[in-house]
Amino acid sequence: KWSFYELPINAQKGDTIRWEFTTKNNADISFGVNFVPGGGASTPKQEVQAQKRVNSHLETIKGQFVAPSDGTVELKWDNTYSYFTSKQLLYKAELVPVDAALSPPPSPAPKQQSS
Secondary structure, eight states: OOOEEEEEEEEOTTOEEEEEEEEESSOOEEEEEEEEETTOTTSOOEEEEEEEEEOTTTSOEEEEEEOSSSEEEEEEEEOTTOSSOOOEEEEEEEEEOHHHHHSOOOOOOOOOOOO
16 A cells, blocks of 8 residues: 555666566556666656556566666556555566577587487
C-alpha cells in the first residue's frame, strides 16, 4: 500500500537489461523504466518506458533495453495509487554484457558414431 520500489542497474554502452515480473494478490501495478546517462544524479533522466499500470496479475510482463551509453537503468514499480491493496511483486532482472550479447552460442560437440 502506498509504496514503490526502484531497482537501479549500472550498465555500459551496449549492455542489455532484461526484466520480467508478476504480481500476486489479484491486482495490477504501475511500472516504468528510465535511463540516466553517465550515472550522475545531475544528468536528466530519459524515459524509456512511461510509468503506467500493467496487468501483471494476469500475465508475466517482460521487456528489455539496450543501453545507448554508460549509465544507470532504473526499473520502478509503483503502488502509491492503491490505498487499500498491497501487492507481492516477483521479479527477475538481468544484465547481459555487450560482449556476451555479441558472442554466438557455443556449438554443440560433434556426435560420434560407432561403426
